[in-house]
Amino acid sequence: MSREAILGAIRRGLRRGPLPADQAAMLAARLERHPRHVLPARSRVPRAEQLALFVRNVEKEFGSVERVPDAASVPAAVAEYLAAQNLPARLVRAPHPELDALPWSDRPMLQVEARAARADDAVSVQHAFAAVAETGTLMLPSAPTRPTTLNLLPDTAIVVLRASRVVGAYEEAWDLLRAEQRDPRSGGFMPRNVMLVTGPSRSADIEQTLELGAHGPRRLHVVLIDDDPAALPAAAAAAPDAAAPPGGPAMPAMRDATTRHSTEAAGSAPNEG
Amino acid sequence: MRARARPWRPGFGPGEGSRYISSTPRGARPPPEPIALPQLTSPAFKENAARALADASLQKALSGSRGAFLARRQAAVAALPEFERLREIGRDIKNHTLAHLDFYLEAYAAKVEAAGGTVHWCSTAEDARAAVLEICRRVGARTVTKGKSMISEELGLNEHLEAHGITPVETDLGEYILQLRDEPPSHIIAPAFHLNREDWEASFRASHTDLPRDRVFRERRDILTEARTRLRERFLAADVGITGANFLIAETGSSVIVTNEGNGDLTQTLPRVHIVLASIEKVVPTLEDCCALLRLLARSATGQDFSVYTTFSTGARRAGDLDGPEEYHVVLLDNGRSNMIGTEFQEMLRCIRCGACMNHCPVYGVVGGHAYGWVYPGPMGAVLTPSLVGVDKTGHLPNASTFCGRCEAVCPVKIPLPKMMRHWREREFERHLTPPAARSSLRLWAWFAKRPGAYHAATRMAIGALSLLGRGKGAFRSLPLARGWTKGRDLPAPEPGGTFMARYAKAQRERRV
Numbered sequence: 001m002s003r004e005a006i007l008g009a010i011r012r013g014l015r016r017g018p019l020p021a022d023q024a025a026m027l028a029a030r031l032e033r034h035p036r037h038v039l040p041a042r043s044r045v046p047r048a049e050q051l052a053l054f055v056r057n058v059e060k061e062f063g064s065v066e067r068v069p070d071a072a073s074v075p076a077a078v079a080e081y082l083a084a085q086n087l088p089a090r091l092v093r094a095p096h097p098e099l100d101a102l103p104w105s106d107r108p109m110l111q112v113e114a115r116a117a118r119a120d121d122a123v124s125v126q127h128a129f130a131a132v133a134e135t136g137t138l139m140l141p142s143a144p145t146r147p148t149t150l151n152l153l154p155d156t157a158i159v160v161l162r163a164s165r166v167v168g169a170y171e172e173a174w175d176l177l178r179a180e181q182r183d184p185r186s187g188g189f190m191p192r193n194v195m196l197v198t199g200p201s202r203s204a205d206i207e208q209t210l211e212l213g214a215h216g217p218r219r220l221h222v223v224l225i226d227d228d229p230a231a232l233p234a235a236a237a238a239a240p241d242a243a244a245p246p247g248g249p250a251m252p253a254m255r256d257a258t259t260r261h262s263t264e265a266a267g268s269a270p271n272e273g
Numbered sequence: 274m275r276a277r278a279r280p281w282r283p284g285f286g287p288g289e290g291s292r293y294i295s296s297t298p299r300g301a302r303p304p305p306e307p308i309a310l311p312q313l314t315s316p317a318f319k320e321n322a323a324r325a326l327a328d329a330s331l332q333k334a335l336s337g338s339r340g341a342f343l344a345r346r347q348a349a350v351a352a353l354p355e356f357e358r359l360r361e362i363g364r365d366i367k368n369h370t371l372a373h374l375d376f377y378l379e380a381y382a383a384k385v386e387a388a389g390g391t392v393h394w395c396s397t398a399e400d401a402r403a404a405v406l407e408i409c410r411r412v413g414a415r416t417v418t419k420g421k422s423m424i425s426e427e428l429g430l431n432e433h434l435e436a437h438g439i440t441p442v443e444t445d446l447g448e449y450i451l452q453l454r455d456e457p458p459s460h461i462i463a464p465a466f467h468l469n470r471e472d473w474e475a476s477f478r479a480s481h482t483d484l485p486r487d488r489v490f491r492e493r494r495d496i497l498t499e500a501r502t503r504l505r506e507r508f509l510a511a512d513v514g515i516t517g518a519n520f521l522i523a524e525t526g527s528s529v530i531v532t533n534e535g536n537g538d539l540t541q542t543l544p545r546v547h548i549v550l551a552s553i554e555k556v557v558p559t560l561e562d563c564c565a566l567l568r569l570l571a572r573s574a575t576g577q578d579f580s581v582y583t584t585f586s587t588g589a590r591r592a593g594d595l596d597g598p599e600e601y602h603v604v605l606l607d608n609g610r611s612n613m614i615g616t617e618f619q620e621m622l623r624c625i626r627c628g629a630c631m632n633h634c635p636v637y638g639v640v641g642g643h644a645y646g647w648v649y650p651g652p653m654g655a656v657l658t659p660s661l662v663g664v665d666k667t668g669h670l671p672n673a674s675t676f677c678g679r680c681e682a683v684c685p686v687k688i689p690l691p692k693m694m695r696h697w698r699e700r701e702f703e704r705h706l707t708p709p710a711a712r713s714s715l716r717l718w719a720w721f722a723k724r725p726g727a728y729h730a731a732t733r734m735a736i737g738a739l740s741l742l743g744r745g746k747g748a749f750r751s752l753p754l755a756r757g758w759t760k761g762r763d764l765p766a767p768e769p770g771g772t773f774m775a776r777y778a779k780a781q782r783e784r785r786v
Contacts (some may be wrong), residue, residue: 001608007379009611010374013614018375026378034561036427037564038362041355062564117596128724135579137579144594147596149596159546178554186387188525188526190525191591192590193585195585197582198578199581204445205450205465205498205534206473207334207468207470211494212495214534215501215504215534215535226736271496
């Protein structure tokens, strides 16, 4: 049997048999603890700067960001973006409770369907679980309420993200997933698929020169809901407490900021069975 | 359209694969498996290299592409002050995992199964090809879309599937054009590194014969749009999607792919079945370990801070999901890697396949990837290929280096590539694989090296003569008694002023005065 042959060959190379129980327990404990390594200093900054870094990084990677004051402003922002890009006022969106709750009827000219994407859909609106400032990366875990095809098939991908869900480093986004997500199948927290998306699709396969719009979306537009007072552009000046750099890798100050809205998020994005 | 002869063909000898295409009715028992000896041309490295140097179109492509990667990597590394620290962390994570590889593979497999996936443990390339074929047959697959995977090249998987009546469709843009041209990749992350825009246009014109004659492919955008349109249809029609894996995560049972185009994600999301091809050394313990390595990977590879799509896949579609595959399989391949553990080549298993070593290699930079004659080119290939297929079959690969050390200096997990090439050279010498002329020259050199007086006298004379002969020339294209050596390279003419030892002694004397 190949499994035993491969494990046997590895053990022969390591000059030992199967790991003794105490060593195996130590390794299992490390998997449980999943210790962090060094986090980039650029991500360890006050909330307002973190948000600014996120926006800057999305734009650096050829995406675009529009900040809106509240959730109610999202349909108007989407409709105006489509008009400005000369795109038809028709879109398919994630059947996510937070997107269900948006006042789409304020924009009666906008045709909205909630479902997975099909090949001929031109525009999608996805719900972001979280985002990472260090590289301007969106975290999009699959769920019945967050179909993966929305991230891939349409030419224009719009993602709705709450500022309170922007964290500094990837590790913090994984911790949100660990805390808030239960997968009924495995009993763990990983859904079938988690996409970390940084900018629109591209290829450099032709003469190593970048060209946007390979197989995925040509445009990636983030509508950022400013629901975190500490993260507003003016917050650094207005609220010195919130702007103080949090100390240590555990980042207590920022945890507070990111979990403030987690009751809402935990209730709205389960991977229901 | 075949601009050049196919430099090597994985898995099968030339023509062997096609023998089976028409003769196998679907579902019938296959004819006996062809012998799985990869069709290497590595022993002909010198001839391959000479051909590459004379290939004007290849030289144009190589010189055009090289600079871009280097400058982008440098900028991305400079913007992350933690990069050097992360290289050490990356090295340590990989060393820790390799020292407990049996534990982490079993932990990983248990998690895959808990998430409803299946792990197929495969000792050899034949086992892996059989596992993939069996899955494809069971679900009645006619076409298979593929994300970029070097393991697939190692297996000769496309040839195997075609031989059994299943059509593989490469969807990475670079791999797509290579499939049209029937060429293997020449770079592990930029498969079409050796092609110019004109080659793309010519291949598209030759293959997409339904195109209007006046369709322009002058711009890169036109080429990309054409490929996107063609491949959309294939994505939607495929029964099975096959991807590689950059990492496997023991903590969660996830496989990770890192791409820019989105083709890997479409490949694994749309068909009913997703098959992951991964080799055993791809496993890392936790998401945190993976994050540390991800911070190194894109910066070292393309000079991006992060690739566009970094996707973690764990099992098949869950109840209630509106999309995603119904089956999730991992073909876990050994193919000689476990034999490297406990040897001086174990450190090679840290490799995360970024391609930085080849991007920075002066030899790769002028001969390109095909000259190396098998799946893995450049310095990492010069070490890995002899490990996987045997040093007796790979000829000059460990010698395809100037030992300048740039590969080791840029390696994100600090693999001592020059040291390992030196180990292979030692093994070649021990096993009498080195040509007789080289062996006797080395023996002669060893005789002098053990006798400092004779050595200094001889080198003084040789350097004096060469610098007289070479005055004003800069380098010798050819030298009597050393034609074998100068056939493949120029010998720089020594500067006047004597040997290094003589100049050093002189400088010391002057300092004392």
